[in-house]
Amino acid sequence: MCANGSVASVTYVRRIIDDTLDDLQPHLRALAIFGPKSVGKTATALQRASSVFDLSETSQRQIVAADPSVLVAARGPVLVDEWQRLPEVWDAVKRAVDAGSPPGHFLIAGSSAPRGAVIHSGAGRIVPLRMRPLSVAERGIESPTVSLKAMLDGERELQGRTRLTLTDYVEEITASGLPALRGLPVRARNAELDAYVENVVQREFPEQGYPVRRPATLRGWLAAYAAATATTTSYSKILDAATPGAPDKPAKSTTISYRDALTSLWLLDPVPAWTPARNHLDRLGQAPKHMLADPALAVRLLGLDASGLLRGEQGNRQLVEGSMLGRLFETLTAVSLATYAEACDARLGHLRTQNGNREVDLVVVRPDGRVLAVEVKLASSVEDADVTHLHWLKERIGDDLVDAVVVTAGPDAYRRRDGIGVVPLALLGP
Template sequence: MVTYRRRIIDDTLDELQPDLRALSIHGPKGVGKTATAMQRAASVIDLSLPAQREIVTADPAILTRLPGPVLVDEWQRLSEVWDHVRHAVDAGSPPGHFLLAGSSAPRGAVVHSGAGRIVPMRMRPLSLAERGIETPTVGLAELLAGNRDVGGTTKLRLADYVEEIVASGFPAIRGLPARVRRAELDGYLDNVVQREFPEQGYPVRRPAVLRAWLGAYAAATSTTTAYSKILDAATGGLANKPAKQTTLAYRDALSSLWLLDAIPPWIPSHNHLDRLGQSSKHHLADPALAARLLGLDAAALLRAEQGSTSLSEGTILGALFEHLAALSIHTYAEAAEALVGHLRTRNNDHEVDLVVQRADGKVLAMEIKLADRVEDADAKHLRWLRDRVGNDLIDAAVIYAGEHAYRRQDGVAVIPLALLGP
């Protein structure tokens, strides 16, 4: 029997789930939603099974008669279940009774938002802290609280981070041998194109074009490249290019499957800054998917870092390291009830990779650098932001691939990615 490893979201669920009448855990397939929900369910309805769909269709009231908490897994396979749960909440179901797990409803399904009745929580692939490869010494929640103590040492180096990029944060995939992992990731992507898109109501007439678009999107990882340019990159050799609305449908379908995890632009709560960019930064759900779409394994990424003449490999490694950092920091920030954005001025003269914002509008600014040392130039945008927003900046940090966590003379923290935790 496989032993369950607690996730960061479990702490939030421990605090909230007993008092919430209905709670939804959503995210891409394979991140562990069912395993986590099963830890706290007394009854389980699995709507991926036709027989159980028939039972619920014939008798929706079974949802309220079963002992709770009741886990409704793969709820989107019978999307009217969402409304059954909403009505049960309105009718006075007891606290902690409903857990829903799955992705969003298929295109065209009429589903109430659930606002005020069903509380949503997003689950992502494993963050670095959840992978058990290092013990974090710096907590994001502590930084957000103004704790300036930074310290610790890690033995993880560039090759270890590259391995974590390609291994993926999908629990059932990351522990497999490298070749098997690659086959599983290819199968995951094939399933998205051939099965998940049609099930979501987006028939794919030209699968090769969709795969090319996904590859172009992966090449734009950690950038704000316009969707029109992604389409051009994907279809450069095609005389009969898909219409713009077709590729926007790709984006919408991938978003509904939680396979896009873009970072929105940060909008300051006070009028400190003007002329900020309004484009989101592109990320897939997991950097391993991006690496696989680009045909880059650990050896290829390390060759690039060690002097390969392939510019594309060299630039994508830094982008994938930033993606790995963003995946982890998203998870830590949500546990701390904070939001994650990015900052870029419209003329591109200033950029801050990640801005983590507390509910009161104060922020923690982070630069992500694929390097084993931090120079003055690496902190210049953080110092610029500090000068502009003043006391609204709680702290600033460079997240890097080096050995030690410390604080620079200019006050900027320097933290190895592996030592940052929730």
């Protein structure tokens, strides 16, 4: 597509982030959409752009590098796609905003700037939004009947029934939330996911300024990180699992560079530890809960497939006890909840005490600090033992707990006699 050309109409299914863009774009001079490759950033931005500068094309980079003012002169809204291929364009947009560009003029899409690029933070000028792989609600497999926003606002009624079973959730875990991959036959989809990882190792890392001297070691680290999905396993243990028995393990600085590069590529989506706004709790762990941006990538890195997950296989690198399928189901839940939470200006965290005796899988935090606590159970029913930590949290923080629910793979949404909600993942939406 040429710069300044009109955007052709295509079949497009709205994403949850579109509602946020509807609210913000008319009033903000510059918005940036970040996220991993193939997540749908460009497709979403194209629905709103009148002019497009695709900086993955050499000719477009040369034009903008020679005269950044073309971005201001173009008919808005202007999409600057793959901006990280010409990092100085970020500062050009910042200067245009400072000079008084009209509201809604700039949309920026891409990854973070390569290591070593010196750019302005964009604070106060360019508002960032994160786009994740398709949430369960965006996949069109069920009509949600339970709204996260309503629960955060104090709504108590829970209702709905889904036809989805464990087998369906396993299919969603392995099918990927990357839109272009979901319709492919299984073998083709797996080949695409494998190529995605290979592209990260062989191309994306060098482009981000992180040359890879030992690709096999990086792949091993990625697989070990995948095995640590939905845990707070230390990075030293992940490194040990990635290089078992190796006498010349990579330096700590090398593995930190792996983490930093994968973060800049938006392939890691860890859930941060929740720190209460008020001093209700002490001795809380601070480690993030490890998660890849898409559970399907973890499945491929571990050498698993749908049938293997249903048989209870753990993959070739098991760092912790417990069900790999259960932890992947929690990842699918977390990716979806993060999308729903951001749509209502909330954020996602997790709670774990330092000694590990108390844990709440996920915590959705409202802007005022009050929270919705979430346990994730790969089961069709919820027992009293499954809600012990939710009751403990209620005792500790009182009215700061807006609600507590268990997200399951079962059929029905309802509220238990003790007040704890039970919601099938397929019925949960923004």
